[in-house]
Amino acid sequence: MPHLVLQPKTIHATSKNLVVKIRGIAYSTRVSPASVNRLIDASRGVLKGTEVETFIYSDVARGEESGKSPGFGATIVAETKGGWPISAEGIATAGVTPEDLGTQVAAKLLHELSLGGTVGRNQVSLALVLMVLGKEDVGRISLGKGVIDAKVVRLLRYIKKFWNLEVVLREDGESEVMCTVKGSGFVSSSKKVA
Structure with missing residues (x-):
C-alpha cells in the first residue's frame, strides 16, 4: 500500500450515524489510583442510558514516570457506524472530584x-x-446545526477567498444541514515526476 496520498477521497457522509461503541481512557499522575476508578464509574453511570458497548480504560502513572504535576483526566470517544469518531475530554482543576469530572466528560x-x-x-x-482538496467531484456531508458556529463560517469565507469555491448549505430536516462542495482537484506536490 503506497504511503503517498495524491488526492483525498471524495467525502459522501449523508446518512444519520448510529453510535456502535464508546471507548475511553481515564488517566492520573501522582494521585491515588482510586480516583481513576471513581472517575470511570461516574462516566459509566451517565453513559449507561445509551445502551451502547462502553469500555473506559485506566492509565495510572506512578513514581518517576509520572512527572512532577499531580492530576487526572479523561477522554471518551463514541464511534459511529460510518466510522466517524466523536469525542469529549476533560482535565481536573483545583477542587474537582473524580465523580464530578467523570460526569462532566x-x-x-x-x-x-x-x-x-x-x-x-x-x-x-x-x-x-478535505472536501475542498478532494477530486473534482461533488462531496456531501451532513452537519448538525449546532456545530455551525463563527469558526465554521470564518472557514467557509476563507475557502471562498483562497480556492474560489462556494460551499452550499441546505437545510436537511429540523436539526441538520447538508453541506455540498465540488473538490478543487488538488494533487500532492510530493507526487513523483516521471
Missing part, C-alpha cells in the same frame, strides 16, 4: 452527539478542507 460527549450530523464539532473544519 460523559455529559459533554452526550451533548456532542445530540448536536446531530455525521461529524463532531472538532472535525468539521478538517472534513470541509
